[in-house]
Amino acid sequence: xxxxxxxxxxxxxxxxxxxxxxxxxxxxxxxxxxxxxxxxxxxxxxxxxxxxxxxxxxxxxxxxxxxxxxxxxxxxxxxxxxxxxxxxxxxxxxxxxxxxxxxxxxxxxxxxxxxxxxxxxxxxxxxxxxxxxxxxxxxxxxxxxxxxxxxxxxxxxxxxxxxxxxxxxxxxxxxxxxxxxxxxxxxxxxxxxxxxxxxxxxxxxxxxxxxxxxxxxxxxxxxxxxxxxxxxxxxxxxxxxxxxxxxxxxxxxxxxxxxxxxxxxxxxxxxxxxxxxxxxxxxxxxxxxxxxxxxxxxxxxxxxxxxxxxxxxxxxxxx
Amino acid sequence: xxxxxxxxxxxxxxxxxxxxxxxxxxxxxxxxxxxxxxxxxxxxxxxxxxxxxxxxxxxxxxxxxxxxxxxxxxxxxxxxxxxxxxxxxxxxxxxxxxxxxxxxxxxxxxxxxxxxxxxxxxxxxxxxxxxxxxxxxxxxxxxxxxxxxxxxxxxxxxxxxxxxxxxxxxxxxxxxxxxxxxxxxxxxxxxxxxxxxxxxxxxxxxxxxxxxxxxxxxxxxxxxxxxxxxxxxxxxxxxxxxxxxxxxxxxxxxxxxxxxxxxxxxxxxxxxxxxxxxxxxxxxxxxxxxxxxxxxxxxxxxxxxxxxxxxxxxxxxxxxxxxxxxxxxxxxxxxxxxx
Amino acid sequence: xxxxxxxxxxxxxxxxxxxxxxxxxxxxxxxxxxxxxxxxxxxxxxxxxxxxxxxxxxxxxxxxxxxxxxxxxxxxxxxxxxxxxxxxxxxxxxxxxxxxxxxxxxxxxxxxxxxxxxxxxxxxxxxxxxxxxxxxxxxxxxxxxxxxxxxxxxxxxxxxxxxxxxxxxxxxxxxxxxxxxxxxxxxxxxxxxxxxxxxxxxxxxxxxxxxxxxxxxxxxxxxxxxxxxxxxxxxxxxxxxxxxxxxxxxxxxxxxxxxxxxxxxxxxxxxxxxxxxxx
Numbered sequence: 001x002x003x004x005x006x007x008x009x010x011x012x013x014x015x016x017x018x019x020x021x022x023x024x025x026x027x028x029x030x031x032x033x034x035x036x037x038x039x040x041x042x043x044x045x046x047x048x049x050x051x052x053x054x055x056x057x058x059x060x061x062x063x064x065x066x067x068x069x070x071x072x073x074x075x076x077x078x079x080x081x082x083x084x085x086x087x088x089x090x091x092x093x094x095x096x097x098x099x100x101x102x103x104x105x106x107x108x109x110x111x112x113x114x115x116x117x118x119x120x121x122x123x124x125x126x127x128x129x130x131x132x133x134x135x136x137x138x139x140x141x142x143x144x145x146x147x148x149x150x151x152x153x154x155x156x157x158x159x160x161x162x163x164x165x166x167x168x169x170x171x172x173x174x175x176x177x178x179x180x181x182x183x184x185x186x187x188x189x190x191x192x193x194x195x196x197x198x199x200x201x202x203x204x205x206x207x208x209x210x211x212x213x214x215x216x217x218x219x220x221x222x223x224x225x226x227x228x229x230x231x232x233x234x235x236x237x238x239x240x241x242x243x244x245x246x247x248x249x250x251x252x253x254x255x256x257x258x259x260x261x262x263x264x265x266x267x268x269x270x271x272x273x274x275x276x277x278x279x280x281x282x283x284x285x286x287x288x289x290x291x292x293x294x295x296x297x298x299x300x301x302x303x304x305x306x307x308x309x310x311x312x313x314x315x316x317x318x319x
Numbered sequence: 320x321x322x323x324x325x326x327x328x329x330x331x332x333x334x335x336x337x338x339x340x341x342x343x344x345x346x347x348x349x350x351x352x353x354x355x356x357x358x359x360x361x362x363x364x365x366x367x368x369x370x371x372x373x374x375x376x377x378x379x380x381x382x383x384x385x386x387x388x389x390x391x392x393x394x395x396x397x398x399x400x401x402x403x404x405x406x407x408x409x410x411x412x413x414x415x416x417x418x419x420x421x422x423x424x425x426x427x428x429x430x431x432x433x434x435x436x437x438x439x440x441x442x443x444x445x446x447x448x449x450x451x452x453x454x455x456x457x458x459x460x461x462x463x464x465x466x467x468x469x470x471x472x473x474x475x476x477x478x479x480x481x482x483x484x485x486x487x488x489x490x491x492x493x494x495x496x497x498x499x500x501x502x503x504x505x506x507x508x509x510x511x512x513x514x515x516x517x518x519x520x521x522x523x524x525x526x527x528x529x530x531x532x533x534x535x536x537x538x539x540x541x542x543x544x545x546x547x548x549x550x551x552x553x554x555x556x557x558x559x560x561x562x563x564x565x566x567x568x569x570x571x572x573x574x575x576x577x578x579x580x581x582x583x584x585x586x587x588x589x590x591x592x593x594x595x596x597x598x599x600x601x602x603x604x605x606x607x608x609x610x611x612x613x614x615x616x617x618x619x620x621x622x623x624x625x626x627x628x629x630x631x632x633x634x635x636x637x638x639x640x641x642x643x644x645x646x647x648x649x650x651x652x653x654x655x656x657x658x
Numbered sequence: 659x660x661x662x663x664x665x666x667x668x669x670x671x672x673x674x675x676x677x678x679x680x681x682x683x684x685x686x687x688x689x690x691x692x693x694x695x696x697x698x699x700x701x702x703x704x705x706x707x708x709x710x711x712x713x714x715x716x717x718x719x720x721x722x723x724x725x726x727x728x729x730x731x732x733x734x735x736x737x738x739x740x741x742x743x744x745x746x747x748x749x750x751x752x753x754x755x756x757x758x759x760x761x762x763x764x765x766x767x768x769x770x771x772x773x774x775x776x777x778x779x780x781x782x783x784x785x786x787x788x789x790x791x792x793x794x795x796x797x798x799x800x801x802x803x804x805x806x807x808x809x810x811x812x813x814x815x816x817x818x819x820x821x822x823x824x825x826x827x828x829x830x831x832x833x834x835x836x837x838x839x840x841x842x843x844x845x846x847x848x849x850x851x852x853x854x855x856x857x858x859x860x861x862x863x864x865x866x867x868x869x870x871x872x873x874x875x876x877x878x879x880x881x882x883x884x885x886x887x888x889x890x891x892x893x894x895x896x897x898x899x900x901x902x903x904x905x906x907x908x909x910x911x912x913x914x915x916x917x918x919x920x921x922x923x924x925x926x927x928x929x930x931x932x933x934x935x936x937x
Contacts, residue, residue, distance in 0.1 A: 017771075020771050021771055021774045021775050021778065024771060024772055024774075024775035025775045025778055025779075028775060028776070028779075032787055032788070032791060035791045036787070036790050036791040143916060143919045143920060143923070144912070144916055146863075146915075146919060147863065147867070147911075147912050147915035147916035147919060148908075148912055148915075149867050149870050149871060149874075149887075149908060149911050149912075150871070151870070151871060151874045151890065152890060152904065152907075152908035152911065152912075155890070155894065155897050155904050155908075156904075156905075156908075158897075159897055159898060159901065163898050255780045256780075257780075258779075258780050258783050259780025259781065259782055259783060261780075261782050261783065261786070261871075261875065262782065262871045262874060262875060265874075265875055273780075273782075273783065276783060276786060276787075277786060277875055277877060280786055280787070280790045280877055281876070281877070288787060288790070292779065292783065292787060295779065295780065295783060296775070296778040296779050297778075299778040299779075299780075300778050303778075
């Protein structure tokens with residue numbers, strides 16, 4: 001049943017699938033940026049270009065060749081780690097992204113942790129007491145959470161906890177060179193915003209997953225063994241229900257990298273989403289292009305990693 | 320003759336649904352002697368599975384079942400308890416311990432993320448208080464008991480690594496782990512291949528002989544009943560329509576439904592020395608909807624021996640002979656002509 | 659035991675009915691804005707700026723003295739129109755895509771890969787990029803959001819199509835020579851109505867939130883157009899002095915989105931068991 005070949009074959013097909021999606025993502029990003037910018041020379045050089053620069057760039061990036069070839073040149077550069085130069089910031093795009101990686105990533109992780117801590121227990125309770133008032137309450141709260149705009153919630157929380165109570169800074173990511181504790185403190189309010197709003201999704205998802213599992217035959221078998229209900233729910237059911245839930249949590253982290261634009265803006269955090277917005281407003285096309293590509297690639301990679309994790313962890317998948 | 324292990328009296332289970340009250344089990348009574356097998360026979364919808372789930376108190380809470388009647392069970396210690404009214408905690412002590420159940424679908428009845436050994440050991444640790452190592456050793460003994468080859472290795476395997484027949488053996492091992500006095504087997508072989516079916520049934524018979532446990536065997540397959548049951552209870556539309564020891568039932572079935580069931584068995588006529596019938600017999604018609612039962616005998620619409628009085632009222636269950644009962648107003652007259 | 663259960667069923671339905679009512683009220687207010695909110699939403703009255711709710715100004719005034727109630731009612735027109743058009747467009751496009759992918763096996767994998775790629779971008783980011791290309795206008799925001807949400811609808815429709823396909827033994831029908839288009843139109847599509855309707859409701863809700871977010875960031879509709887999002891964006895800095903300028907547009911968004919979600923959920927509960935019965 002087991003041996004090296006099936007494993008590699010499975011891995012190979014998953015990697016192939018991932019590469020296809022990445023390729024399509026690259027095409028989309030390339031087309032979008034070209035459609036937005038129009039003049040690729042200025043995209044790469046800005047408006048201070050000399051004739052020599054222009055000629056060199058045209059040669060390096062094959063700008064006199066047909067579009068698919070240009071795509072190839074660009075892809076070659078990307079694979080080597082060159083995402084171009086930011087017009088506005090006068091820095092390589094990769095560097096600009098790297099500088100902003102920390103606040104965005106920390107925010108995403110904190111937010112998802114909060115969402116999980118709130119969402120999973122509520123979802124379990126909702127499923128176990130299905131139809132009763134607890135379930136209706138949690139489901140209603142979850143729907144409410146999914147209806148609240150993040151900027152509004154952010155402004156409300158700032159008013160409450162930062163302006164009135166003064167427990168947190170109104171905005172920003174701490175002074176330059178601030179210790180990590182100060183930075184985490186500054187992230188608490190925005191993480192709370194994202195965490196609470198995303199917990200809505202987690203509650204509904206956990207509830208649905210638990211309900212599915214609780215209806216399975218093996219749960220009935222567990223009960224027929226005389227196990228206490230807490231063991232049935234938390235040991236037998238939850239283990240099986242957690243699998244899709246963890247997937248969603250992982251993908252939520254991926255989506256928050258770049259997707260937390262609004263919250264980053266409200267709280268003045270120097271994040272990746274924020275970077276894209278300012279790049280759009282300043283027509284800094286290399287940054288837009290690079291950021292979009294990186295953000296989508298991160299999602300695809302995390303998605304792929306989660307799939308791999310299943311294979312490693314789930315005893316059912318035959319290798 | 321010792322007291323019956325289980326005595327069910329007037330068991331009734333109803334479910335309130337959006338379309339009305341569904342009476343799955345109505346006025347069902349039977350008993351099982353220690354060391355004996357009682358078969359509960361009926362087609363889909365006859366209420367046999369609901370009966371077993373009601374006795375084990377495993378009906379889903381959302382079903383909002385309304386249960387009436389009594390189910391007197393004699394524990395190992397000799398105490399008599401009513402399974403239907405026991406407090407939850409005490410019922411849990413019995414379940415998986417003295418009162419065990421195996422289900423129809425071996426493919427989905429085991430938890431996929433725990434090893435086979437862990438799942439058996441869990442039962443033992445809960446009810447017998449054994450430590451982890453001792454429990455696993457006991458689990459291995461159980462796997463040996465149900466004739467699973469390479470038991471020591473199988474202990475650490477996951478359910479998906481086993482075939483359907485193996486999984487059902489594991490289910491039996493699980494059920495037997497705490498030495499139950501009553502085993503409820505809900506169609507344990509229906510989902511298995513025919514050859515495996517025979518093996519499982521022989522295994523269960525052997526275990527019964529070795530441990531002296533009673534078995535409540537639920538099935539729709541009369542062929543199985545003939546060889547593996549001591550007493551038979553036939554259910555139709557939630558009611559007992561005939562009850563008898565196995566040989567008299569097969570020799571002289573009293574109720575028209577039982578007669579029809581037996582006539583469906585292709586080999587029966589041949590075994591009785593008659594010429595093989597040219598066509599397979601089937602009872603005409605279908606079971607009526609549980610929401611709109613016929614006013615009289617539930618079987619009347621499909622019965623070839625029905626008389627006008629049959630549709631007037633539900634016939635009572637009458638004793639027709641020593642240890643035999645039937646629910647048919649024509650039964651006394653059927654008995655006379657047979658004699 | 660039956661009465662409390664029935665009551666609960668009714669109450670659940672009642673909440674759905676209430677949500678539908680709220681939505682109708684909002685829609686009517688929006689459509690009939692000139693009659694229901696007579697004050698000119700653009701009428702600045704600097705002397706009256708940042709006044710709290712009063713008899714004269716039901717929901718207060720904003721930083722330019724404009725009547726909040728009137729602005730919210732008129733703003734509803736824009737916010738709701740954008741969201742409605744988005745829902746309509748993405749559901750139509752997504753249904754076509756999902757049907758084709760679910761029905762024609764050979765097109766399934768490539769189409770779904772494209773859908774996967776599009777869903778790798780966070781919604782807001784993709785919307786921002788698209789609006790940046792197309793230019794900021796009401797119609798372009800709609801177009802951008804349609805492109806963002808179409809893949810989501812396509813996935814759902816495809817999944818349902820696959821299920822319906824199996825149940826209707828489509829292969830058998832095709833073997834009988836029935837035209838594919840007829841199969842799609844008369845047999846498969848009617849069974850997809852339930853999930854499609856549910857998606858309309860949810861996309862509507864997502865679109866309202868997305869448009870508000872885009873407008874708040876300043877990359878949505880031009881700031882002169884008074885949608886609920888631009889209202890909050892413009893008045894954000896006065897939040898500590900005059901909280902109502904932020905509170906009320908937010909509440910409008912919340913009520914609308916919540917009602918839509920409850921409605922979508924209710925429709926799904928209502929139609930799904932019936933769907934299972936008929937299938």
